[in-house]
Amino acid sequence: MLQKAFTILFFVSLSFCLHAQTKSPEVFLGYKLGERFTPHYRIVDYFEHVAANNSNVVLQYYGHTNEMRPLLVVFVSAQNNINRLEQIRVDNLRRAGFEEGSPETNIPITWLSYNVHGNEAVSSEATMKTLWSLVDPAKTENKGWLEKNLVVIDPCINPDGRDRYATWYNQKMNIQLQPDLQSIEHQEPWPGGRANHYLFDLNRDWAWQTQVESQQRMVLYQDWMPQIHLDFHEQGINSPYYFAPAAVPLHEQLSDYQLEFQDTFGRNTAQYFDENNWFYFTKEVFDLLYPSYGDTYPLYNGAIGMTIEQGGSGAAGIGVHTAEGDTLTLEDRISHHHTTAMSAIEITAKNADRLLSEYTAYFKNNRENPRGKYKSFVIKGDNPPARIAGLLALLDKNRISYQQSGRSGKFEGFSYQNGREVSFGLSKEDIIISTAQSKSVLTQVLFEPSPYLQDSLTYDITSWALPYAYGLEAYALEEKLAGNQPYPQPGFEENNVDNAVLAYIAPWNDVKHAAFLAALLQEGIRVRYAEYAFDVGGQSYPAGSLIITRGGNEYLDHFHERVVGLANNFQLELGKAKTGFVDKGKDFGSSYVRTIMAPSVAVLSGEGTSSLNFGEVWHFFEQELAYPISVLDAKEVSRLDLSRYDVILMPSGRYTWKDEEKEKVDNWVKDGGKLIAIEGALDMFVNKEGYNLSTYTHEEDMPEEGSLDLEDDTESLIAPYQERERMSISENALGAVFEVEMDSTYALGFGTSGKYYTLKNNSKRYGYLNNGVNAGTIRSTEQYRTGFIGYKVKQRMEESIVFGVENRGSGEVIYMVDNPLFRSFWENGKLIMSNAIFLVGQ
Secondary structure: OHHHHHHHHHHHHHHHHHHHHOOOHHHHHOOOOOOOOOOHHHHHHHHHHHHHOOOOEEEEEEEEOOOOOEEEEEEEOOHHHHOOHHHHHHHHHHHHOOOOOOOOOOOOEEEEEEOOOOOOOHHHHHHHHHHHHHHOOOOHHHHHHHHOOEEEEEOOOOHHHHHHHHHHHHHHOOOOOOOOOOOHHHOOOOOOOOOOOOOOOHHHOOOOOOOHHHHHHHHHHHHHOOOEEEEEEEEOOOOOEEOOOOEEEEOOOOOHHHHHHHHHHHHHHHHHHHHOOOOOEOOOOOEEOOOOOOOHHHHOOOOEEEEEEEEOOOOOOOEEEOOOOOEEEHHHHHHHHHHHHHHHHHHHHHOHHHHHHHHHHHHHHHHHOOOOOOOEEEEOOOOOHHHHHHHHHHHHHOOOOOEEOOOOEEEEEEEOOOOEEEEEEEOOOOEEEEOOOOOHHHHHHHHOOOOOOOOOOOOOOOOOOHHHHHOOOEEEEOOOOOOOEEOOOOOOOOOOOOOOOOEEEEOOOOHHHHHHHHHHHHOOOOEEEEOOOEEEOOEEEOOOOEEEEOOOOOOOOOHHHHHHHHHHHOOOOOEEEOOOOOOEOOOOOOOOEEEEOOOOEEEEEOOOEOHHHHHHHHHHHHHHHOOOOEEEEHHHHHHOOHHHOOEEEEOOEOOOOOHHHHHHHHHHHHOOOEEEEEHHHHHHOOOOOOOOOOOOOOHHHOOOOOOHHHHHHHHHHOOOHHHHHHHHHHHOEEEEEEEEEEOOOOHHHOOOOOEEEEEEOOOOOOEOOOOOEEEEEEOOHHHEEEEEEOHHHHHHOOOEEEEEEEEEOOEEEEEEOOOOOHHHOOOOHHHHHHHHHHHOOO
């Protein structure tokens, strides 16, 4: 008994010593939180310091960013919980159905994520205050909450963006507080710190996981699957503070308890804000629909996901005047975020048992009684293999299960391609994704043909169905259908070197094939493509197929080994021809078999261009094609030597070029350049003299004065003030999907089989080109598939282009009305962009 008492005393003394060595953020950093922005490495230092001096804090690194900054979390709880950390993790996965056995612990997980937007930089400052509060011996109430809670803190999801902002601000800030919004420290330059290294918005990437930060974080997140997730943000300086409950639309798959707990949390947090006379709002602006946010993705994975928004953002700095004349300080913002975090930890602890029981029931219902209309989804096995592989890779990232059909039969289902219920044949090679699984809700949300909208006023896009994003033939079934065997990962039999081969033939219907082409070109290997379908050696090949011939590559050492080696690296099966005399189509020496010259490519950037669209292009070249691209400042066009480039991409934006700059670009095109203009960049050319791009194909198509459009405008002008926003969306498109008829005989349409599904996020409408190639068109509104589009916009889409090419002199201008690289998850658009870069104009 004496020995036991001594042991207890020893650990109490050790604990006291450890805590006594822990420094507050102010002591550790040498300044008070809120006096300046802390560089990311110092935030990491502080988290390491706290973990090193507190046995109930465990730090785990989970990856690094493109700029090699570390990504980390800390686990904080009572010591007895930390001692069984792995048991808590496994038990949580047992509740969700991902591990066998019964849980032995009853500790819910509260996950706090900060600074997903880099210039919403109060977040990481607040984490240090919250972490200190959890280990500070004086905060005894907090220790009680940790007895029934495992807290996970991710101090900075986006270190690259945060340091971009913090470094700039610390260089520009005045020593004396300067809240004047016009002062330079409140005027953040392009591209701002919001996005990551490649200028992607990481808060739109939870489901798609296109970015390295998301990919690494989601492995960790899904190893734990928390019950509570808070995502900390900032909004405009004149919006005070937002917390849950969320605004409508609320996705119909959200459970009653998820919505109930949002209200419980909101009321608890409101008490603290009311005590301090802090303003806030709830149930406005921030809805729960788009599946790739830091609130919706956790919700669709069984957690209570919540967005938290503090007024401020990049313009606020360490202090700024609001519209009401008050001074909003960084110290204020830190206090607000800290209070909200502690409220979440408290309310989780107080509701621990209910949270765990509801969480368990959620996943049990998922597996046994899925709620949605559609009970299974079928992906046809004869879709292009590379596209199937891309989809399955995404499902694997999200731990959604699927099986191979293993049987044949006739079924009724919704056809994504046709947009209606049809009868279709199931084959043994088809893939079946059943909703009777733990990830049931996420599966249904990602595949639902048309999300139900309680309200069309939503914060983001309204459609994202994966069969459209990947360009796949697929069906949604209302009946339960399950495969009878695991889907076999397609085996790859390596290509063999055959010196008797005259030409290797590679497929062209996926971005993977474009990456293979890019690798060949950088190896100095000459590649051709077929403008017409052809048969040779008993095999048929479609237009666009790549042809790599011995002829023209004689100067290369080890030609066969190099081509075959690259194909094996990309796991592409090569066709082989031992003659250039084809059985059908054009012979390999025909002028219709075009040589692909390796293009020198540049992209415009800087003020006036969309940083997000620029980032999508930059990421596409560097991370998917692995092909070099020069980054040019759009405002420096007048002094640049454009003759160095064969292709220039114009991201969406507002270009303010002077006449001489426009003329310089136009002359570059006429001399053989290829200009690819995306979305808003088309404003530079529409209805402009010398260009064929027009709002309408013929002048007589223009609406006449007094038409329906004019009458509707009049109606909106006299509508009640509070209804005007709702009426204005009749002119918007919020992620509407249209089937686009592609000209599969033209290079821009190669590999599409004549169909492409575009995601329309703008209301722009352009008529057919009278003197050019209408490569992708919307002939009628019957081509609309899903997603919100205002009725005024929808009716204008008839007889319009999505992709067009205009010849100017020896060059081309390629018009892309919709962004084919949207957030890098709209996979089938990447083939269109690859066609534009490598094939058009060759």
